[in-house]
Amino acid sequence: MENYSIQTRCLQAGYRPGNGEPRQVPIVQSTTFKYDTSEDMGKLFDLEASGYFYTRLANPTNDHVAAKIANLEGGTAAVLTSSGQAASFYSIFNIASCGDHIVCSTAIYGGTYNLFAVTMKRMGIDFTFVSPHCTDEELDAAFQPNTKAVFGETIANPALVVFDIERFAKAAHAHGVPLIVDNTFATPILCRPFEHGADIVTHSTTKYMDGHGASVGGCVVDSGRFDWTKYPDKYPGLCTPDASYHGITYTERFGLGGAYITKAVAQLMRDFGAIQSPQNAYLINLGLESLHLRMQRHSENGLKVAQFLNGHEQIAWVRYPGLPGDPGYALAQKLLPDGCCGVVSFGVRGGRQAAEAFMKGLKLASIATHVADAKTCCLHPASSTHRQMSDEELHAAGVSPDLVRLSAGIEAAEDIIQDIRQALALMNTQA
């Protein structure tokens, strides 16, 4: 499969049916799996044999789809989770526990920020948030002796800041820790963070991978390149015997390519059970089969929308990293040469009320908290997801009251732009 282009692998990687087997990934809708002897099953419990015994830990449908995502990202192993939030949580909790510390970019999805800054902090894991534009000195100063990882988002939701993966990977490695990158908005079609030095990738598969607003899910992928065994004191969970699995040591038994994901399945799936349902995995696989075509169209439409908005008299500002002049443009040319996805953030002149009026006028774009979908959708955070915040609080969170996030779908670009045009014109007639 590796010799085929990523377009072909979107269709064919992860599942190769044998003679007479179903062509489409079968949905194994079974909680449990039957064995002839207790010894056979015992080998699975001891991680001595690979196989399935209970869908809270693993399921064949999920594994086919995870293998496809691992292949697209250029990783060695992957696991599907019940949501993107679960993927972010697992990616860190697999290597950090109470008393540990993580360095994280400030330009990340708000839900991830809350998970880290509030919920995981309550578990005793501390986060230092650094601007993605910080100096090398500021970044260096964020590390502590108990730092276990660095986290960032390739294209940040909704700030649309491009994350300098190479720079952050270099800093992480200089401090002997891995870089984890949430690659949700870019998808492996537009950016493969492992090629730029990242060690672990996470996804909300709910977004472009599914692409049709049908199923919530997540994924964690390992590059297999971070050498945990160089830091056995820092990563004892991977480098010393696991008493809950009869003393196996993950790095010894599964090597660098398999240790991290096997541990995530054996411990975190076993104990938290945030596994994706096989039905959702099947739906995500359908989305993956057209991901390469959709990402191309999303990116074309996103750029056309950004170009239309840029300089429009009723628009105060536009953020889209594919737009010349955008602060992320130069970095996007390097990391995202094939496009910058369909999400565009912009400010409507007149602030919060003007943005609300604009949203009311939309006819084709649906108002939805969702993003990265085949159908164009639009969100005004100040009057919806962030409505409890004052203007001052919104500014502090990096979400200005006039900010509208438009997720360009794969409809005809002219129709999306015409919808925006008429909604802006309607505001003038009503003013």
Ligand SMILES: Cc1ncc(COP(=O)(O)O)c(C=O)c1O
């Ligand atoms: C970049 C990013 N990461 C993670 C998540 C969380 O994903 P989910 O909603 O699937 O839990 C989201 C959700 O919007 C997101 O945009």
